Structures are given as structure tokens and as C-alpha cells.
Amino acid sequence: MSRPGHMQPEQPTSVDDTLKSAAFLAKTLSDGNRLRILLFISGGRKSVSSIVEELALSQPLVSHHLKELKRSLLVKVEREGPFIYYELSDDRILDIVQTLSDIATDLLKARKTF
Amino acid sequence: MSRPGHMQPEQPTSVDDTLKSAAFLAKTLSDGNRLRILLFISGGRKSVSSIVEELALSQPLVSHHLKELKRSLLVKVEREGPFIYYELSDDRILDIVQTLSDIATDLLKARKTF
DNA sequence: TCAACATATAAGCAACCGTTTATATGGTCA
DNA sequence: TGACCATATAAACGGTTGCTTATATGTTGA
DSSP: OOSOTTSOOOOOOOHHHHHHHHHHHHHHTOOHHHHHHHHHHTTSOEEHHHHHHHHTOOHHHHHHHHHHHHHTTOEEEEEETTEEEEEESOTHHHHHHHHHHHHHHHHHHHHHHO | OOSOTTSOOOOOOOHHHHHHHHHHHHHHTOOHHHHHHHHHHTTSOEEHHHHHHHHTOOHHHHHHHHHHHHHTTOEEEEEETTEEEEEESOTHHHHHHHHHHHHHHHHHHHHHHO
16 A cells, blocks of 8 residues: 555655755755854764864854754754754765865866866 | 966965855755756756746746856856857756755655654 | 847845844753 | 753844846847
């Protein structure tokens, strides 16, 4: 059966819906500080305070960006005593950041060459 | 030699500068209509009016988005008579859009499962 | 030169974003 | 309980974004 009783009915997902989701993810990646945070926590789960120290950003600003990353499901959160650890939820995000960097570098280089 | 006389001096590019460029590209990808335009012109160079027709968007809106795509160097432009054709400048953009879509789909599926 | 077409630009607007400053929440340990 | 630490939230701000409506620019063919 394609729809067992205990599952939610699967609403058909249009191409446009998927593109909207992709655009939503891209928006989350569209801030330099958020990319720095993503790269930093890609080295293993990190507490908020360690991010604040490493990236030299204010604590509320880091909290705000982490909230955005969580909202787009790009990070997983774990509480451990008074500390809260953030972790990358999908490593393919790193590939995307890397490819975006490569493309940006190439496009700029090609423009200067003209 | 690392710096022949006819070349511009290469200013050192920091990791943060590269991340900023990547973030800038991501911002251009952060709108559903721009992604639709990119996918459409990935099938070969397209005139503005054909984009307007295919995507059912207003002509000024399409022009506006094309300007953004051009500003971030993601498209190349060619005039031919009264028509202006836009073309993808780097096919890796398609991989990125595809991967973003995949990740978005997986993250949403994983969330519903919990 | 003029009309018709293809595209770009300008002005305006509600909504959103990144950041700062200030304050609240929640956990730990004495 | 209360002081202390880690983190989150709220409010306010200037700046940006996506879109619409209206107008301008530029090309073609008569």
C-alpha cells in the first residue's frame, strides 16, 4: 500500500514548492556570519560561547543567527547542563558553500580578465 | 614570475572575503522566481519576453531579476536586434540548485518522521 | 519620421534583515 | 534561597528586497 493508516497523507509537492524550499535554504546561506558559523561548527558540535569567542561576534547576534539556522533545519541542537551545543545536520551544506566559493572566485577572476 | 608587469597586483583574498562572495551568490539564489528563471534559461539562451511568457511574471519584474542575476555574474547577456538574450554563465549553479532542493526535501522529510 | 515592439528604469511601498542595547530565562552550585 | 553563568528574547534602528504601476530607452520596418 502506498498509504498505511498511521502515516500522514502525502500532499503532492510541486516543482515550484521545491524551488521555494531551495530558495529558503539559500537565504539562510546568504549571510557571511552564518557561513562562518556553519564552517566553524562543521568541525564538531560547538557551544554558543565558543562560537562567540572564535568568531568575535556578540552573543545575541550569534544566538540570532543560530535561531535562523535552526529554523531552516541546517543545525541540530543539544542541551548539556548550562551549555547548548549546535551541530551541522547535513554535511552537503559544506559542499554547497565550497562550490559557491569556487564559483564566486572563478566569476570574479573571469571578469577581471576580460 | 608571480607578477608580470601587465597584470594587476593580486591583493590577498582572505577566507572571509571568499565567504562574503559565497554569501552574495547565495543571496541571488534566495528567491524562488530567480531560481525559476535560472532553470528556464539553463535550457539554452532565452529572450526576456520568452521568460515573461513561460513563467507568467510581469515584464518589469523579470527585468529586475535579470539585473540581479547579471549583477552577480550568474548570467551572460547578448543583444540581437531588438531582443536581448540571457544565458547561464556557469553550469555549476544548476548543481547547487539541485543539491539545495535535495537537502530541503530530505530535511523536511526527516522532520515529519520524528 | 513615425508607429509598434522589446526591454530597461524610476518611484513608491510594505515586508523583511542584520545589528545593537537591554532584559529575560534557565541551569548550577553554594 | 541567591549569586553566577550560559543562552535566549525583545525592542528599536537603518538598510535592503520583491513587487507594482508608470514611464523611458532603444530597435525595426513602413
